[in-house]
Amino acid sequence: MSARKAASGDGPYPLPEGWKWVKLGEVADIIRKSLKPENMNGEEPYLGLDCIAPGGRIIRWTTTSVEEVISNKFTFTSNHVLMGKLRPYLGKIAAPDRGGVCSTDIIPLLPGAELEKVYLLHWLRTDVMVREANKVASGANLPRISPKAIAALDVPLPPLPEQRRIAEILDGVSTAIEAATLSIDSLADLASREYNIRFGQDPMVSFVEDISEEGKNRIRTGPFGSQLKKEEYSHSGISVLGLDNVVGNEFSWGKRRYIPEEKYESLKRYTVRPGDVLISIMATTGRCVVVPEGIPTSINTKHICAITVDQEKVIPEFLRATFLWNPSARSYLNRQTKGAIMSGLNMSIVKNMPVPVPSIGRQEEFVKFCRRIDIVAGYLKSRSSFLGELLNSLQSRAFRGEL
Numbered sequence: 001m002s003a004r005k006a007a008s009g010d011g012p013y014p015l016p017e018g019w020k021w022v023k024l025g026e027v028a029d030i031i032r033k034s035l036k037p038e039n040m041n042g043e044e045p046y047l048g049l050d051c052i053a054p055g056g057r058i059i060r061w062t063t064t065s066v067e068e069v070i071s072n073k074f075t076f077t078s079n080h081v082l083m084g085k086l087r088p089y090l091g092k093i094a095a096p097d098r099g100g101v102c103s104t105d106i107i108p109l110l111p112g113a114e115l116e117k118v119y120l121l122h123w124l125r126t127d128v129m130v131r132e133a134n135k136v137a138s139g140a141n142l143p144r145i146s147p148k149a150i151a152a153l154d155v156p157l158p159p160l161p162e163q164r165r166i167a168e169i170l171d172g173v174s175t176a177i178e179a180a181t182l183s184i185d186s187l188a189d190l191a192s193r194e195y196n197i198r199f200g201q202d203p204m205v206s207f208v209e210d211i212s213e214e215g216k217n218r219i220r221t222g223p224f225g226s227q228l229k230k231e232e233y234s235h236s237g238i239s240v241l242g243l244d245n246v247v248g249n250e251f252s253w254g255k256r257r258y259i260p261e262e263k264y265e266s267l268k269r270y271t272v273r274p275g276d277v278l279i280s281i282m283a284t285t286g287r288c289v290v291v292p293e294g295i296p297t298s299i300n301t302k303h304i305c306a307i308t309v310d311q312e313k314v315i316p317e318f319l320r321a322t323f324l325w326n327p328s329a330r331s332y333l334n335r336q337t338k339g340a341i342m343s344g345l346n347m348s349i350v351k352n353m354p355v356p357v358p359s360i361g362r363q364e365e366f367v368k369f370c371r372r373i374d375i376v377a378g379y380l381k382s383r384s385s386f387l388g389e390l391l392n393s394l395q396s397r398a399f400r401g402e403l
Contacts (some may be wrong), residue, residue, distance in 0.1 A: 003210070006049060012128065016401035018121050019158045025151025027115040030080075032108070032147065034072045035101055045100030046073070049084050050284050052092045053105075053181055059094050060185075073101035076108040081120050083107045083150065086283065087143040089247075090133040093123045105283075106148060118167035122174075123155060126395045156399050166398045173391045179365065180384040187377045188249075191370050192325045198366055204328050204354035208307060210357060211314045217269045220306045221347050222301040228267065233257055238264040239298035243287075246278050246304060249324060251289040259299070270299040270306075273329055275306040275316045279323055281345035286333050288323040290316045305350045317370060318363040322355050329353055 024030075035044075043063050051060045058403050076082060077099040084092035085107050095117055097375030103106065110115050123129055132153055137143040158166070212218040222228075222240075233240070237258040244254035259267070271280070272291055280287040282303040300306045309316055322329050336349045 007032060012132075013064045013155060013400065015156055016158070019156055019162075019401060021154050022114075023151060023156045024109070024153045024155050027112050027155060027157065028120065029110040029112065030107060030147045030151055031110065032104075033075045034104075035075050035094045036072055038378075040073070040101070044073075044078075047094065047096070047100060047102040047106065048385075049080065049086070049089050049092055049103060049105055050287075051245070052082070052084065052094045052158050053185075058178075059096060061100075072104060074104055074106065074108055075101050075111075077133075079117065079277075080108040080110050081117055081124065083109055083124055085144045085146075085150075087134060087137045090145060091125055091130045091138065093121055093124045105144075107145075109146060109150070110168070114157065114160070115155070116167055118171060119163035120155070122167060122395060123399060124168045125400060127392060128399075129153070136275040151166050158401065162401075166403060168389065169403060170394060170398060173394060175386055177384055177387045177391065180380050180387065184377050184380050184384070187380075189374050191321070191373055194369060195325045195366065196327070198362065199356055199358060200327065202356035202358055204356055206313075206355050206357045207351065208353045208355060209321075209351040211310055211319070212359060213308045213310045217307065218346060218350075219351055220270060220300075221305050222270050222299060222303070223267055224302050228259070228263075228301075232259060233372070234260045237261050240301060241272055241278065241298050241304060242301040243280055243283060243303050246280050246287045246289045247284060249287055249289060251278075251292055252371055254360055264297070264299070267299050272298045272300050272306050273308060275309070275311070277319050277323070278315050279305050279307070279350060281305050281347075281350070283344075285337060286323065286330070288320045290320050305345070305347055308352070313357060315367055317367045319355070321366070321370070323353075326356070329355065 008089060015021065046062050048062075050061060053060070076096060078097055080096065082094040082096060082102060084090055084105065086105050089105070096306075109120070111120050133150075134143075136152075137145045138149075157163075180294040197342050209219065235258065237260045240257040240259055240317050242254075242257065243252060274291050274295060275292045276291045278291060278300065279285075280303060307319070310317055323333075324330075332353055333345065333349070336345060392403065
């Protein structure tokens with residue numbers, strides 16, 4: 001590969017000789033072929049945004065159960081690359097090994113003859129590409145990128161042999177990341193199985209509202225409408241928690257958001273405290289975390305429901321596990337969202353979710369078991385994070401022709 005650089009053209013940086021910048025729509029088709037519920041049998045291979053693991057190519061396949069076939073789905077083949085179109089899921093990219101149907105929050109891209117599928121996969125997941133996608137995402141509540149905007153995104157295009165060489169190198173690191181991710185998933189499955197062995201047959205004797213702490217604002221969603229406008233956010237001050245803090249079912253900061261302390265004075269009732277259980281009630285609903293100790297003063301947005309539990313009745317980690325893994329609780333939440341125009345829960349639904357209330361001793365034993373799992377998972381996540389940084393470094397060089 002020649003080290004001599006060509007002019008940058010329309011792209012964001014110069015490319016090596018023999019490479020060119022193209023628009024994605026010039027080298028890939030973006031055709032949203034829709035399948036109606038009446039034409040589905042309920043057993044199609046199905047992918048939603050939560051089926052695509054961030055940071056890797058792992059796909060957790062499921063099927064369109066009869067209960068889920070309530071709206072149109074997009075079809076795709078094994079030749080497609082799938083791209084999440086909602087912020088903050090624009091970095092969720094998948095290269096399926098089979099055809100199926102996907103959520104309409106996912107855009108199927110079909111590479112043409114000039115574009116290698118796996119090369120496109122890795123390009124779409126680069127930081128520079130995700131930033132560009134975020135810039136053109138639009139919409140008030142859940143910004144999303146349109147097919148037209150996707151088609152206008154820039155792609156650095158080397159000859160096909162070079163595309164395949166780059167894809168092979170990046171895939172090597174991706175495979176190691178996938179191995180660590182699969183091990184982490186296995187640990188999560190172990191916790192889920194343990195929950196159901198211990199509590200799966202326990203009667204649902206209470207409701208979320210009954211096991212929450214007494215007093216006002218024990219269960220609350222964040223400020224709505226004019227209470228908190230976009231232009232009132234600031235670069236520092238009181239933290240604001242949203243969907244990206246809970247989407248992985250473990251508390252993480254993601255993109256930091258703040259409001260000024262003077263604005264917080266009018267929104268104190270939405271304060272989130274350590275030990276609170278947070279559940280997502282918009283977009284990817286039912287994601288659940290426990291707020292860790294040591295977080296700074298924070299409030300939650302309207303997309304999150306915060307629950308302050310009565311810890312003499314229920315340990316927060318146990319309630320989180322119930323939201324995620326209890327069959328009766330999951331069935332209840334799924335029934336409540338069925339038929340909605342946009343998948344969503346509300347505070348009343350959360351309050352009325354049935355829950356088991358085993359003895360605190362049984363809950364403590366389970367929580368200790370989960371914390372031991374968390375120690376092992378923490379090591380694997382550190383390894384995965386290191387490999388992710390290595391992959392990002394290689395990607396930044398690969399798509400400049402420097403590998």
